[in-house]
Amino acid sequence: MEDSNYKKLVDMITETIYKEIKPGEEASKLFSIPVEVSNHHVHLTRDSLDILYGKGYELTKLRDLSQPGEFASNERVVLVSPKMKVIEKVRIVGPLRKYTQAELSITDGIFLGLDLPTRISGNIEGSQPIIIIGPKGVLNLTEGALRAARHIHMTPENAESYQVKNNDRVNVEISGVHGVIYKDVVIRVSPNSKLAFHLDTDEANAGNVKETTLARIL
């Protein structure tokens, strides 16, 4: 089956399960949350994109991501650590943001020689230094490299169903064999979002996550 068909199937299953869930009900404990894997990527400010890709440059869309308005861009950068280790072809995730940040896995961090803190996106103060290189320029940042805290995006309606609230930290189990229960998963509630559990590549691979994996809050 093609990836996109898998995706549709998961969406269908999720929707079917989700429709049945009434707030606080036992059904809210079913595996009903789609799991999505984020490869390492960067977010950029307008100023950063100006430096890396040229003044006024506009990102072009490769594909939409699950969260409304977010997209993987065709544009990529090179990351270099102060230890002169290099990761090439790191995608820029659009749209532009109020901060510039490189979201990396701990495996990436070990490779780069960086002791990455685990942070909610945007909370870059005191995170690790990183050099970002684009076709038109270089950013030599004293902070901005971090590991994103695993999190579940959901709407206020979802939050009511699952009986959680914004910034709660919960344990989350995934379906399938050789699975994992993730502790300290941050709940992120926003009207403009779509239900999804976001993991980095280490976390997904540790739990044997497949296209059809679903999650539940314990």
Added chain:
Amino acid sequence: MEDSNYKKLVDMITETIYKEIKPGEEASKLFSIPVEVSNHHVHLTRDSLDILYGKGYELTKLRDLSQPGEFASNERVVLVSPKMKVIEKVRIVGPLRKYTQAELSITDGIFLGLDLPTRISGNIEGSQPIIIIGPKGVLNLTEGALRAARHIHMTPENAESYQVKNNDRVNVEISGVHGVIYKDVVIRVSPNSKLAFHLDTDEANAGNVKETTLARIL
């Protein structure tokens, strides 16, 4: 603190906690099991080493591993997948065994284009193909690449303390922040072993495992 000092400290803590544990006691639920991370590596038969390093070649020891008699050797190999993706500098773990096997992480598997099954060491039937290259020759294997099932090595005495038996599958929690509870952890009991919870790099990084991380059976 140097790595070896960390290691001594963990050993000391573990021993102190462990001494206090009586079979089945509440103390057996404390974080008391050292966590060790296995990087990708290969095990070889006598025949395989003959082909890769020359007839009668003997592995030389880089350092002892925690399990009695096991060691990381100075000798390394190159792994190539049928999709022609390459991982260099993969260490041979000695002594020689009755099977030839490449233990890889799922991250490695994705990079190589291999759908790795999760297996107890030695159970290679139907696992993924891999080409192993040494300075004197090449092995083109139809099976042997797998992801090792996470497991806890322990003595029969440890097993009594923790009230588990060989081949049990248990849930294991680790200490520290941003942790993980690993499901399906295999208990491996043998008189000639040392208490240790073995994870691959994906699993360790997903759980933010540090030198001082300890585990407990739930």
